[in-house]
Amino acid sequence: MASYLLKRILAMVITLWFVITITFFLMHAIPGGPFSSEKQLPDEVLEALNEKYHLNDPLYKQYFDYLGGVMTFDFGPSFKRVGISVNDLIYSGFPVSAKVGGMSILVIILMGIPIGIISALKQNSPTDYFVTIMATIGVAVPNFVIATVIIYIFSSRLGILPSHGLTSWVHYLGPVVSLSGFSLAFVARLTRSSMLEVMQQDYIRTARAKGLDEGVVIFKHALKNALIPVVTYMGPMIAAILTGSFVIERIFAIPGMGKYFVESVGNRDYTVIMGITIFYALFAIVMILIVDIIYGLIDPRIKFSD
Amino acid sequence: MNKPLLEVKNMKTSFYTHVGEVQAVRGVDFHIQPGEALGIVGESGSGKSVTAMSIMGLLQYPGRVKEGEVFFKDENLLKKSQREMMSVRGNQIAMIFQDPMTSLNPVYTVGNQIVEAIVRHQKTSKKEAREKAVEMLRLVGIPSPERRIDNYPHEFSGGMRQRAMIAIALSCEPSLLIADEPTTALDVTIQAQILELIKELREKLDTSVILITHDLGVVADVCSRVIVMYGGLIMEEGEGGDIFYRPSHPYTVGLLKSVPRMDKAEKQRLIPIPGTPPDLVKPPKGCPFAARCPHTMKICLEEMPAYTQISKTHRAACWLLDKEKSERGGE
Ligand SMILES: Nc1ncnc2c1ncn2[C@@H]1O[C@H](COP(=O)(O)OP(=O)(O)O)[C@@H](O)[C@H]1O
Ligand SMILES: [Mg+2]
Numbered sequence: 205m206a207s208y209l210l211k212r213i214l215a216m217v218i219t220l221w222f223v224i225t226i227t228f229f230l231m232h233a234i235p236g237g238p239f240s241s242e243k244q245l246p247d248e249v250l251e252a253l254n255e256k257y258h259l260n261d262p263l264y265k266q267y268f269d270y271l272g273g274v275m276t277f278d279f280g281p282s283f284k285r286v287g288i289s290v291n292d293l294i295y296s297g298f299p300v301s302a303k304v305g306g307m308s309i310l311v312i313i314l315m316g317i318p319i320g321i322i323s324a325l326k327q328n329s330p331t332d333y334f335v336t337i338m339a340t341i342g343v344a345v346p347n348f349v350i351a352t353v354i355i356y357i358f359s360s361r362l363g364i365l366p367s368h369g370l371t372s373w374v375h376y377l378g379p380v381v382s383l384s385g386f387s388l389a390f391v392a393r394l395t396r397s398s399m400l401e402v403m404q405q406d407y408i409r410t411a412r413a414k415g416l417d418e419g420v421v422i423f424k425h426a427l428k429n430a431l432i433p434v435v436t437y438m439g440p441m442i443a444a445i446l447t448g449s450f451v452i453e454r455i456f457a458i459p460g461m462g463k464y465f466v467e468s469v470g471n472r473d474y475t476v477i478m479g480i481t482i483f484y485a486l487f488a489i490v491m492i493l494i495v496d497i498i499y500g501l502i503d504p505r506i507k508f509s510d
Numbered sequence: 511m512n513k514p515l516l517e518v519k520n521m522k523t524s525f526y527t528h529v530g531e532v533q534a535v536r537g538v539d540f541h542i543q544p545g546e547a548l549g550i551v552g553e554s555g556s557g558k559s560v561t562a563m564s565i566m567g568l569l570q571y572p573g574r575v576k577e578g579e580v581f582f583k584d585e586n587l588l589k590k591s592q593r594e595m596m597s598v599r600g601n602q603i604a605m606i607f608q609d610p611m612t613s614l615n616p617v618y619t620v621g622n623q624i625v626e627a628i629v630r631h632q633k634t635s636k637k638e639a640r641e642k643a644v645e646m647l648r649l650v651g652i653p654s655p656e657r658r659i660d661n662y663p664h665e666f667s668g669g670m671r672q673r674a675m676i677a678i679a680l681s682c683e684p685s686l687l688i689a690d691e692p693t694t695a696l697d698v699t700i701q702a703q704i705l706e707l708i709k710e711l712r713e714k715l716d717t718s719v720i721l722i723t724h725d726l727g728v729v730a731d732v733c734s735r736v737i738v739m740y741g742g743l744i745m746e747e748g749e750g751g752d753i754f755y756r757p758s759h760p761y762t763v764g765l766l767k768s769v770p771r772m773d774k775a776e777k778q779r780l781i782p783i784p785g786t787p788p789d790l791v792k793p794p795k796g797c798p799f800a801a802r803c804p805h806t807m808k809i810c811l812e813e814m815p816a817y818t819q820i821s822k823t824h825r826a827a828c829w830l831l832d833k834e835k836s837e838r839g840g841e
């Protein structure tokens with residue numbers, strides 16, 4: 205287990221290094237600099253800015269400086285927000301995204317899995333058809349459409365939900381529903397199909413032949429096997445949701461990571477773009493590692509040895 | 511003759527599918543005595559497994575026993591509720607299946623899967639159940655069972671998994687063990703070991719055994735009585751000697767020609783029975799084997815023959831045995 209973790213962490217470092225390098229050089233390959241924007245700045249001001257942010261250094265030096273910064277978890281200053289560092293933006297944005305995201309994940313797990321199980325156990329019943337249809341819609345409709353519809357109906361028309369901000373618990377309803385919609389539907393469908401497949405397995409027949417209660421057959425023998433593919437999907441999903449959805453945070457005006465990210469792209473705020481991208485990557489990689497460990501705990505056939 | 515342990519009377523089981531009613535079992539009668547080993551043989555698709563699942567109350571939708579009775583210790587199992595059947599299954603009647611590779615749950619240890627059966631049916635503590643599980647693993651010939659009990663199924667070989675299945679099945683000392691093709695998925699040498707184990711444990715524990723197989727060679731060694739099934743019906747029934755040395759039904763004769771015989775030293779040609787089993791959605795009006803039988807007469811296609819009692823222990827359903835009728839109906 206220890207050597208497995210060591211190997212995984214080494215692989216993570218290498219992956220991250222790739223992400224950093226590619227992001228860095230892509231950003232620098234884009235024509236124009238962070239300050240070559242709409243209104244033309246006087247040459248001396250531009251020169252001073254370039255000097256201040258070391259943009260006149262040779263590229264390889266900038267690269268190694270940046271790499272050194274990232275290694276100490278310092279993503280440098282924002283080019284566009286004076287006096288604010290990328291770290292500041294992450295510290296202020298991530299907790300907000302994580303809170304909305306965390307609630308969405310809870311909703312996805314606590315509702316998606318039970319709905320999938322019920323649907324599978326009542327296969328071809330009206331309940332099952334209803335779930336299947338809802339899940340298909342949930343997977344097909346993009347989250348910004350859900351968000352827009354919620355704002356239109358519940359905020360503009362009925363006036364019962366706030367349309368922006370996060371000051372009370374009702375503020376969370378819209379973003380959480382929009383953010384969890386797709387994955388909730390996906391997890392319900394995945395659980396359903398996985399459960400149906402597992403219920404056909406020989407070991408389920410063995411469990412019944414032992415005279416076990418149907419509850420034990422389902423919740424002990426079937427569920428643990430059925431959750432294996434669900435857990436696999438959960439890793440990248442959790443990373444994506446916890447780090448926020450750019451669009452949803454924009455629509456509900458939530459000051460999360462996604463909002464800063466979208467703004468930074470519009471502003472050519474290079475360090476923020478790079479910093480947040482790398483932070484996302486790091487987060488996703490760690491989540492996938494955690495899921496792989498959980499996966500191994502559920503399925504004894506997976507070995508951590510090498 | 512003492513009372514049978516299990517008596518199946520005119521049992522019919524169908525699957526109600528979208529293509530129609532699949533009449534998998536079309537009226538079977540048989541019984542098994544306490545301590546006896548009964549073989550059920552027949553080609554794949556003849557209704558052996560469905561017969562077993564019907565007795566166990568394990569038929570899944572859309573299958574249903576539509577007629578008949580299954581008396582076990584004087585009680586009709588078909589009249590019992592699912593809940594009542596749960597305390598019969600695994601406790602009084604246990605079952606093992608064809609594929610030991612898939613019959614154990616991959617995410618729980620072998621020990622866990624034995625212990626849960628014991629705890630389910632017997633008033634014992636977890637600790638006593640575990641001791642019993644170790645004892646069962648030792649009984650079925652798993653080396654160092656104290657250690658092996660905590661292994662997962664994938665850490666066992668195929669033969670060992672089937673041994674573990676037998677350990678689970680026998681852990682509550684059932685009076686009847688139904689083994690459905692227990693050796694079909696195993697290597698030949700392992701097959702012999704598992705059969706030997708079943709034989710040995712049957713004698714030791716005095717358990718009745720129904721051994722289901724498509725391989726006549728397998729039953730020869732273990733069973734004293736044999737039922738030959740085809741198209742959801744019993745074609746012939748008799749003691750080992752009746753079936754192996756005095757087969758009376760052309761289907762049994764065909765089956766015998768299609769399996770290698772251990773008692774014949776010279777090399778023999780194995781002759782499979784030509785043709786395929788009948789469509790069970792529209793089963794033939796006459797004998798189901800008529801389409802493939804080398805002796806088919808006109809009457810065979812029209813009417814199912816009644817059983818002819820050849821001796822006290824031996825009966826078969828074939829027009830060839832019904833002298834009077836076959837002479838009238840024959841060409
Ligand atoms: N779930 C099912 N749905 C429809 N038909 C079935 C089902 N299970 C078994 N059958 C049919 O019942 C017949 C007998 O099957 P089975 O008892 O499994 O044969 P075997 O003698 O090989 O064990 C076969 O023709 C099979 O197609
Ligand atoms: Mg079968």
